Amino acid sequence: VKAKTKAAKEVGIDVIDHHLKESTNQNDLITLINQLNNNDDVNSILVQLPLPKVINEEMVLNSILPEKDADGFHPLNVGKLSISPKNDDNLMIPCTPYGCLLLLRELNINLSGKNAVVIGRSNIVGKPMAQILLKESCTVTTVHSKTNNIKSICRNADILISAIGKPEFVNKDWVKEGAIVVDVGINRISTNEEKSQLVGDVQFNEVKNIVSAITPVPGGVGPMTIACLLRNTIIAFKKSKKI
Numbered sequence: 001v002k003a004k005t006k007a008a009k010e011v012g013i014d015v016i017d018h019h020l021k022e023s024t025n026q027n028d029l030i031t032l033i034n035q036l037n038n039n040d041d042v043n044s045i046l047v048q049l050p051l052p053k054v055i056n057e058e059m060v061l062n063s064i065l066p067e068k069d070a071d072g073f074h075p076l077n078v079g080k081l082s083i084s085p086k087n088d089d090n091l092m093i094p095c096t097p098y099g100c101l102l103l104l105r106e107l108n109i110n111l112s113g114k115n116a117v118v119i120g121r122s123n124i125v126g127k128p129m130a131q132i133l134l135k136e137s138c139t140v141t142t143v144h145s146k147t148n149n150i151k152s153i154c155r156n157a158d159i160l161i162s163a164i165g166k167p168e169f170v171n172k173d174w175v176k177e178g179a180i181v182v183d184v185g186i187n188r189i190s191t192n193e194e195k196s197q198l199v200g201d202v203q204f205n206e207v208k209n210i211v212s213a214i215t216p217v218p219g220g221v222g223p224m225t226i227a228c229l230l231r232n233t234i235i236a237f238k239k240s241k242k243i
C-alpha cells in the first residue's frame with residue numbers, strides 16, 4: 001500500500017489513505033465507500049485485500065461504483081473483461097494480471113497459439129489472467145491445489161504464470177526448457193537469525209538456467225501491478241471528465 005501511494009503521488013495523483021481500525025465492521029466500510037462513490041473529487045477507489053474474515057469481501061467490492069473501481073474487481077468489470085474485444089483501452093482490468101501481460105508483450109513474441117498454464121484460481125490473479133491470455137489467443141489451462149498431475153501440465157507450458165502463494169513451489173522439474181515464467185508469488189519466509197526474506201512461487205536460481213525468460217521476486221511483477229493501478233486510475237479520471 002505504501003508503494004502504491006508513493007507511485008501515485010509521483011505522477012501527480014492525490015491519494016487519500018483511509019487506514020481503518022481492525023474493529024471496523026462491514027457497514028462502516030460500505031458507508032465510507034458510499035461517501036467516496038458520491039464524492040466528485042474522488043475518481044478511483046481501491047480496497048486493499050484481504051479483508052478480515054468477518055467482512056464479506058464480495059459485498060464490499062460490489063459496493064464500489066464500477067466506474068471508480070481501480071482494481072477492476074466489480075462484477076461488471078469482471079464481466080466486461082471476459083466479453084469485450086482485445087485492446088479495449090477503456091477497460092478497468094485487474095492490475096497484476098494486466099501487468100503480467102505487459103511484461104509478456106515486452107518480449108515481442110507471438111502469444112497466439114501458445115500453451116499458457118496459470119497456477120492459481122484467485123479472483124485477483126488466476127481467473128483474470130486466464131481471461132487475458134485467452135484473449136491473446138493462447139491455449140489456457142488453469143491448475144490449482146486440487147488439480148491431478150499438476151507437474152506434467154506445467155511441464156507442457158510455453159508460458160507458465162504462477163500465482164499460488166507457496167514459497168518456491170515450482171522447481172525446474174515443473175518447467176519446460178525455453179519456457180517463459182512469470183512469478184506472481186510474494187512469500188515471506190523466515191531465514192535463520194530471526195530474519196525474513198521475500199521469495200516467489202518459483203525456485204528462481206535453478207529455473208533461470210533452463211527458461212528463455214523469468215521474472216524475479218521482488219522487482220518483477222510487483223512494480224507492474226502498481227503501474228497498472230495508475231493506468232486504471234487515469235482511465236477512471238478520464239471517464240469522470242468525459243475525456
Ligand code: GUN
Pocket residue numbers: 046047048049050071095096124225
Ligand atoms: N491484495 C493483493 N493484491 C491486490 C490487488 O491487486 N488489489 C487489492 N485491492 N488488494 C490486493
